Amino acid sequence: MGDSSPKCLRDSLRQALSRREEKLCRRKLTVLPSSSVDFSSNDFLSLSTSPTFRARFLDHLKQAPPFHPFASGGSRLLDGNSTYSEELEGFIAAFHNAPSGLLFNSGFDANVGVFSTIPQPGDLIVYDELIHASAHEGMRLSRAEKRVKFSHSSPESLENVLHAELLTDPQLHDGRRNVFIAIESVYSMDGDVAPIREFIEVVDRLLPRKNGYFIVDEAHATGVFGPRGAGVVQQLGVEDRMFIRTHTFGKALASHGAIVLCCPDTRDYLVNYARTLIYTTALGFPFLASIRSAYELLVEGETEQLQCKLGQLIVYFRSRLDSLSSWSSSIIEVDHFSNSPIFSLRSRVPRQLASFCQQEGYNARAIMPPTVPTGQERVRVCLHAGNTVEEIDGLVETIEMWLDQTEKKTARL
Ligand SMILES: Cc1ncc(COP(=O)(O)O)c(C=O)c1O
Structure with a gap:
């Protein structure tokens, strides 16, 4: 590498930043x-400053036996797993009326893990045009045949997109290929709630072979919407219609991480294939205790x-x-x-x-x-x-x- 390379690279980085500056969109x-x-x-x-939350969290930390490791020490697949994390997954899944759940280190990791692995070669992903960047990142890595967006929160647009795709691909029509419908329940920038029932109605009508699978991100609904903050899906009582629900803990729950709620087979599949779970150090005990504290408050109706x-x-x-x-x-x-x-x-x-x-x-x-x-x-x-x-x-x-x-x-x- 010549002497000029580092300067060259720095110049390109600066130029890119200047372009952003000119367009008034440079981040700082x-x-x-x-x-x-x-x-x-x-x-x-306001849980992050709540004395009740703080007391519960500190109590969990104090209950840890002497020398209980505060760091997880590795990936969930190696030393990073614990009875505590497995019990926590069961506790959260029960609260959300889900058969099982899998913790990820963040909502970003959860979405990348899900979208990069679950859609299979030949499958179609249709997604709301305002879906979060993390879902885009996962879709970019996915093996799905095609990704098509529909207009934000528009059942009509979803219908048109699905209709057009079904016409061109008979395997979608006869159920040999799957369709994943990616939505959020509450959108982060506009705060609007998705018309989930109407989406279900469209999917039921157009995909009678039941090869349409909803993946819904409840990041902004968690703790705020639904019974005891369980989310929009539970508010509507359509838990069994969602293939995957992702709840994140970094927003209303004043913690870190996320859980993917799904059936045990899907959980097992993610454990085997989701690189954002496999190749990263699992959440340590203080993070898990914080999530546990928040969910206890939800379960007890304290929130x-x-x-x-x-x-x-x-x-x-x-x-x-x-x-x-x-x-x-x-x-x-x-x-x-x-x-x-x-x-x-x-x-x-x-x-x-x-x-x-x-x-x-x-x-x-x-x-x-x-x-x-x-x-x-x-x-x-x-x-x-x-x-x-x-x-x-x-x-x-x-x-x-x-x-x-x-x-x-x-x-x-
Ligand atoms: C809809 C949505 N999904 C996922 C994420 C990512 O969650 P996390 O902050 O836990 O990585 C966010 C947060 O920015 C979000 O708004």
Whole structure:
């Protein structure tokens, strides 16, 4: 390698970053003051700062016998497995009315593991156009014959896509090949809930040979939606119609990792083939204890009051936003799905709005392409059970101030 290579490489990296800078989509790591009010994180139930959660977690840690290893020491297939992790999988699966479950180190790993291995050669994956990057990563590695997207949360579009594919591939029609339908139950950026029943109806009608398999990601529903936070699928009572459900623990459950809920054969298959499970060190005891603590609180109904408080704040924030007089100026447009803690304030200048809020002590973030499609930039506001009415009032007043200033500036131009 010549002397110039490293510089050459650095130049290419810098050029790529400059291109992002020009397109106003260069990402940067930022740390906001810890005193700022959280209107951004996915800690929807505010469990990460809950004294009840903390006490339960510390209690689990204290109960560990002396010299109990805190690190897992290896892959689940080698030294990283334990009775504790297997019992935890059974405990979570029972809560979710699932036959079995398999823990992964993150939701990202779970999705990559599932999508890269389960669809077989010749199979078709149809996916919602707004599916998470981790599902895309898994699909990219998958051996499926074809991947086709359908319009976001549109049963009609799913029907059209399936119809077209069935016409071209008789093996899909007669059930010799499988179709995987990849969706999320609650979408991370818009906070909207997928029309799962309508999707099931389409799949039942078009794939009567029962070769249509749903893979649903409940990352943003976990802890927040459904009975005791069990998710949208359980709210609808369609557990047996989902081939795979993935629940992640890094959002409302204030922990780390994910579980793939599936039948024992699928679990066994993943243990054998999912490289994101096999070739990585398993979660250590503190991580498992944290997940256990969160699920105990769900099972015992301890989080129901948090779900309820969050629901009240959602209604309140929505009503405050509805009464924002400056809306007519169309500087911001609010996008919100009822009951969802995620709100989108669509704006052409989301970075300005977000940084104004941050300066006033409210942590809300601008979401830019490529995280969302161009034209759909927004400030994403997330509510939490721990937010107060006064904090919401403060945020709304800050948005009003910004709108006022922006309107005046626009008028001067
Ligand atoms: C829908 C969805 N799936 C999966 C993930 C990844 O989960 P994790 O953060 O546990 O890797 C995320 C989180 O960003 C997500 O929003």
